[in-house]
Structures are given as structure tokens and as C-alpha cells.
Amino acid sequence: MAVIPISAAVPPEIAIAALPEDDRVWVPQAPNVWFRPLMFNTVTGQWCNLLKVTAAGIVSRHRHPGVVFGYVLKGKWQYHEHDWVAEAGHFVYEPPGEIHTLEVPQDCPEMITFFNITGAMAYVNADSEQIGYEDTFTKIEMCRAHYEKIGLGADYADQFIR
Secondary structure, three states, X not given: OOOOOOOOOOOOOOOOOOOOOOHHHOEEEEOOEEEEEEEEOOOOOEEEEEEEEOOOEEEXXXXXXXXXXXXXXXXXXXXXXXXXXXXXXXXXXXXXXXEEEEEEOOOOOOEEEEEEEEOOEEEEOOOOOXXXXXXXXXXXXHHHHHHHHOOOOHHHHHXXXX
């Protein structure tokens, strides 16, 4: 069988353990909230990460201009705006544009969910006015700052960029 050469312009695949052996890989996002980067696509604006929350309560109120896919690995969470609860083993699809308030319930000591996000995440207040945002580029910068601070080096984040 002939081997078809791959262009040097094609970024390499990523094959890593989603749950890291080194807890320093988790990037702090907010009190009791961390993310573990898996992939940042700087062309399409897509990013994949694990979100870990270690305390009950509201994580954020936000909306996405693109679709979001999630898969709960551990624990559970819910949106105030819906009557379902996403538990370990559940798949979640979020349509673009919807505002939702992510909350981890009181009986859940830790939640870990895989998210595949296309586009930005716009944080909104109670009046639905934007008060902040995250996207592939802000997430990369958060990673670089964290990895530099803990001694892994800012370039540690580069392995996730495609």
C-alpha cells in the first residue's frame, strides 16, 4: 500500500490522556473552577477542554454564538433555565445563542465535563448584557500565564494549539 505524504502545513494530531497525571496542568479559571486544555484551533476558533468544578454553586451565566457539545465524566450540573440535570455519562448539546446559568448542585463535591466549543463564550449579567468573554485566544493566554507561573513554561501551552 502506498503511503500518501502529509503536507507539512497540516498540523499534527493530538493523542493525550484527557485526565492529566500532573494536576498543575489544570488552569485556574475562577474560585473552585479549573480547565484542562485539550485543543485550541486558532483557525476556526474551536476549543476543547475539561471543566472541573470542586464546589457547589453557580459557575457562570453565559451564551455562545456557536454550538457546544459536552460529555459529563464525573459529577453533575444543570442550567437554571432548564429542568434537566447532566450527570456522569450524559451528552449535552447546546444550541447557539441561548443564555444559560451553569450550576453545580449542593450534593456534588466535584464535577468534570468535556466541552467542545466553537466560537466565544460571552459572560452576561442578569440583564443579559455582556460583561466579559473567553475564546480560543484568551484561553491560550490563560494557559501560558499559568504554566509560566508554575514553572512549566509559557510554551507548554503550544502543544494544544492547532
